[in-house]
Amino acid sequence: MMSALQDAPVTPPAGFELDMVSGLQRYALRHRELTFTSVFQPIFSLAHLRAVGYEGLLRAHDAFDCPVPPLDVFGEASRQGELHHVDRLAMTLHLENFKMLGAEREWLFLNVHAGALTESYHAAAFAASLSRLALPPRRIVLEIHEDRIHDFERIAEEARRFRELGFLIALDDFGAGDSNLERVWQLDPDIVKIDRMMLSHAAHRTPAAAILPGFVALLHEAGKLVLIEGVETEHEAQLAFASDADFVQGFYFGRPAAGPADSGYAAARIGELAAHHRSETESRERRRAARLAPYLRAFARAGERIAAGEPLEEVCWNFLALDHAARCFLLDSEGRQAGRNIVLRADRPGQEARFMPVADAEGANWMRRPYFRAAMEMPDRVHATKPYLSINEALPCVTISLAIRVGERLCVLCGDIDWIEDEASME
Structure with missing residues (x-):
């Protein structure tokens, strides 16, 4: 040939x-x-x-x-x-x-x-x-x-x-x-x-x-x-x-x-798509920021209390009381989870039942997760992920994270938010 x-x-x-x-x-x-x-x-x-x-x-x-x-x-x-x-x-x-x-x-x-x-x-x-x-x-x-x-x-x-x-x-x-x-x-x-x-x-x-x-x-x-x-x-x-x-x-x-x-016609159409995409992206980011704001405030306060020596079970309630807040958990500097998930909502165990084999996360290693890496790279700053699929219930989730010092130890405080589909489409 x-x-x-x-x-x-x-x-x-x-x-x-x-x-x-x-x-x-x-x-x-x-x-x-x-x-x-x-x-x-x-x-x-x-x-x-x-x-x-x-x-x-x-x-x-x-x-x-x-x-x-x-x-x-x-x-x-x-x-x-x-x-x-x-x-x-x-x-x-x-x-x-x-x-x-x-x-x-x-x-x-x-x-x-x-x-x-x-x-x-x-x-x-x-x-x-x-x-x-x-x-x-x-x-x-x-x-x-x-x-x-x-x-x-x-x-x-x-x-x-x-x-x-x-x-x-x-x-x-x-x-x-x-x-x-x-x-x-x-x-x-x-x-x-x-x-x-x-x-x-x-x-x-x-x-x-x-x-x-x-x-x-x-x-x-x-x-x-x-x-x-x-x-x-x-x-x-x-x-x-x-x-x-x-x-x-x-x-x-x-x-x-x-x-x-017709190059002019196509260029104009593509230009309109770019302008629409930019506008939609900016609008989506504004809505996402407004939606996340109360979670970030509550989470920052929880981080301050953790750093002051209060136990995880006591500091997460304001965050968990917000709509769609799912759980809080604490990681060590290697990404390993210390203790179990802290959950407030009464309906949470029922949602997790189908995923019981992964419900107990104590000792799990989350070092691969973007929320852990972002927190470790920039400590003392609250980070929020893009929506992703949570392993806990196979549902869309956003995780907030904050690297803080507890005594001599560097830990990462994490909080999950259910990013429910109908709301996610409105971000």
């Missing part, structure tokens, strides 16, 4: 003819009773406020100029045993029209049928088109759809070879069907395209909305850039922006077209 890419003959495409659409010149070609041409859907970087790539999409019309869905085109090609041939025609067409697009630095995203990667003739035709059009491999992103792959290990090996030649690899429609993270490790793509279905779930379900940023963060930790596709509404665009995705694609930013993206 590698030698085919390097030594492929340079020949012009046969059967291509120029076509005018909306005043733009592009190539079209005939296959049986169909006419094929290309449109390009722009892919935008939320940081750069501009298009950084275009996905080539096939458009087909029959003899009566009626549109034929691409799925039908490839379905019929598969039945006729022409799948690789039609895939090759579409790829060549997209390359020719991408060159006509006049994009000088953007990527071209190409959907690739998995079997085509391993076919030498297909690779040779691909190389010939790239050579003729003077398009270096670094300008091409090969999109691989995991649901269409039967021999994933073989395709992963071919993808690795294409990457060595300079191409980028994208895993397409991730999060749909039977997607799993093992595919990410196997294929090792440069870009992961998150399927619209995951975004749609996030737009309609609060728990899914909370998961999306974590999922993006996980892919970032794995060294993958993240593209969220299918962004169609303002709310979905806001979710994609807040999730820290790198790239977005969808009708909200730009529809497939024969010509280049």
Whole structure:
């Protein structure tokens, strides 16, 4: 395959003819009773406020100029045993029209049928088109759809070879069907395209909305850039922006077209998202600070009393009397809990009953927790975590912590607050 890419003959495409659409010149070609041409859907970087790539999409019309869905085109090609041939025609067409697009630095995203990667003739035709059009491999992103792959290990090996030649690899429609993270490790793509279905779930379900940023963060930790596709509404665009995705694609930013993206339009929309995100973040922080204020005051007073030598059982009552205060506990300088949790609310034992194996925390080590590390790094200052999942009842929780000296010992006083879902959504 590698030698085919390097030594492929340079020949012009046969059967291509120029076509005018909306005043733009592009190539079209005939296959049986169909006419094929290309449109390009722009892919935008939320940081750069501009298009950084275009996905080539096939458009087909029959003899009566009626549109034929691409799925039908490839379905019929598969039945006729022409799948690789039609895939090759579409790829060549997209390359020719991408060159006509006049994009000088953007990527071209190409959907690739998995079997085509391993076919030498297909690779040779691909190389010939790239050579003729003077398009270096670094300008091409090969999109691989995991649901269409039967021999994933073989395709992963071919993808690795294409990457060595300079191409980028994208895993397409991730999060749909039977997607799993093992595919990410196997294929090792440069870009992961998150399927619209995951975004749609996030737009309609609060728990899914909370998961999306974590999922993006996980892919970032794995060294993958993240593209969220299918962004169609303002709310979905806001979710994609807040999730820290790198790239977005969808009708909200730009529809497939024969010509280049409207950069001004997209930049304005992304700018509006940034302003909205900043406003929402500032408002959320103000609400969070106002909600935490009484807990922080009560907790600071409890710290003063602990430092004066009063026992933990006596100093936490003002804090625990506040709505949603869950428990107080004390850690030593190594993060080990000294004594049991101090609980006031009568309903607390009932809530903890299902998690009885972890209810007794005496001797537990919480050194890995952010609240312990923050307190030890900056003693004599009250700290509050972001909401996280408490091990005590598997519920959202915020922990307040304060490192104080009790005699010669440095201890960390901690207090948990139930961060109930409906209130958390209002922070």
